Amino acid sequence: MKSKLIAHLGLIALLGACADMGTDVNPILDGPPNAQFQSDLTACRSLARRQSQLDRETMAATAIGAGIGGVLGGVADEGDALGGAVVGALAGAAAGVSEASDTRETVVLNCLRGRGHAVVN
Incomplete structure (x- = not known):
């Protein structure tokens, strides 16, 4: 039970920090930049913030990480499958959040391009 609580708190902290x-x-x-750039940048950032970081890909990466961690933890000398699952879930969640972050950055840049700004990166 304590490991589950730690896993949930870790995931919440990870998502909150990101x-x-x-x-x-x-x-x-x-x-x-033209006169409209700052206003457009604010609007595009707001649009990107609406893209959830807890999407299907993040949840799938969390589940896969938990599964792999559980198997590896169970095979280890100590046989701590639950601990391995917790660590694997956190690693999977971190990977999913990182991917979601890249998507948000792309949303901001493409939004600015769509509003007529010459964005290089």
């Missing part, structure tokens, strides 16, 4: 990841990108422009 709440704005990907939305704080500072795009590089090909040329000077």
